[in-house]
Amino acid sequence: MADKSAVGKTGKPFKMHVDWSKVREFARAIKDPNPLYFDQELAKKEVGGVPVPVTFLQTSAFWTDETSSPGFGGFDLRRILHGEQDFEFFKPIFVGDTLTGVTKVADVLEKEGGRGGKMTLLITETEYTNQKGEKVAIARSTLIETGQAVKA
Amino acid sequence: MMAKLKFDSVKVGDEIPKIEIKGVTRPDFVRYAGASGDFVPLHYDQTFVEAAGIPTVFAQGMFTAGLLSKAVTDYVGIGNVRRFQVRFATRVWPGDVVTCTGKITNKIEKNGEKQIEGDLVVLNQKGEPAIKGTFRAACA
Numbered sequence: 001m002a003d004k005s006a007v008g009k010t011g012k013p014f015k016m017h018v019d020w021s022k023v024r025e026f027a028r029a030i031k032d033p034n035p036l037y038f039d040q041e042l043a044k045k046e047v048g049g050v051p052v053p054v055t056f057l058q059t060s061a062f063w064t065d066e067t068s069s070p071g072f073g074g075f076d077l078r079r080i081l082h083g084e085q086d087f088e089f090f091k092p093i094f095v096g097d098t099l100t101g102v103t104k105v106a107d108v109l110e111k112e113g114g115r116g117g118k119m120t121l122l123i124t125e126t127e128y129t130n131q132k133g134e135k136v137a138i139a140r141s142t143l144i145e146t147g148q149a150v151k152a
Numbered sequence: 153m154m155a156k157l158k159f160d161s162v163k164v165g166d167e168i169p170k171i172e173i174k175g176v177t178r179p180d181f182v183r184y185a186g187a188s189g190d191f192v193p194l195h196y197d198q199t200f201v202e203a204a205g206i207p208t209v210f211a212q213g214m215f216t217a218g219l220l221s222k223a224v225t226d227y228v229g230i231g232n233v234r235r236f237q238v239r240f241a242t243r244v245w246p247g248d249v250v251t252c253t254g255k256i257t258n259k260i261e262k263n264g265e266k267q268i269e270g271d272l273v274v275l276n277q278k279g280e281p282a283i284k285g286t287f288r289a290a291c292a
Binding site for chain 2: 025030034037051054058059061081083084085087
């Protein structure tokens with residue numbers, strides 16, 4: 001069960017080095033063979049560097065530790081659903097960048113659900129800044145813990 | 153190749169070219185798990201999901217969202233997406249045929265750029281939405 005008192009909590013800033021291997025692996029996983037992800041020379045000429053896939057930043061959520069991920073404690077993995085994800089981009093992000101991310105708990109809500117009984121929603125917001133101190137993106141995420149496992 | 157879409161060539165109501173994946177697979181989910189780091193066992197561990205009362209593993213929402221994001225970047229060019237938002241509706245199971253679609257809803261000027269906005273939907277083979285979303289992208 002997520003904890004209402006977590007609202008407003010801000011995690012410890014984390015560093016995310018944008019690694020080319022990881023970007024290529026990710027592009028393959030989403031079935032995107034666009035050469036801009038795979039050909040450094042071409043990418044540099046066309047867009048100024050190897051870009052990152054639109055949803056790539058979400059990967060940081062899976063290796064940041066508890067101190068950088070406020071509000072996640074106590075979730076039951078069998079009953080977790082990803083409700084929503086929202087990315088907003090302000091500046092380009094390229095392979096080789098080192099981003100700093102800070103996650104805060106925007107809200108914790110309880111709702112009556114349908115198939116899965118009572119739900120707890122955890123809404124977090126992660127702001128990413130690049131090595132030049134420019135705000136490059138914000139990722140907003142809604143995680144849902146259902147009252148029971150959602151059957152098919 | 154990555155030339156920005158021309159603002160004047162886009163009309164409200166235009167559809168973005170569809171992407172259809174004829175049957176997503178468990179290996180797709182495992183590959184996405186490795187690439188993204190999303191090792192929530194619901195997406196690859198049959199023993200775990202059965203114990204939780206779920207018949208089989210299902211796709212990470214962000215796997216399907218990734219397929220959808222490609223439909224957007226194929227249309228507007230990589231690097232031009234300013235916002236990409238998705239809400240997960242029904243789950244995607246192994247063997248599902250997923251179709252990523254989008255439609256232009258608005259043309260605006262924002263932050264000194266010409267931008268387009270659109271609605272996005274990923275449908276399964278039954279016509280149920282797996283994802284509903286929106287995007288905003290810069291044009292030339």
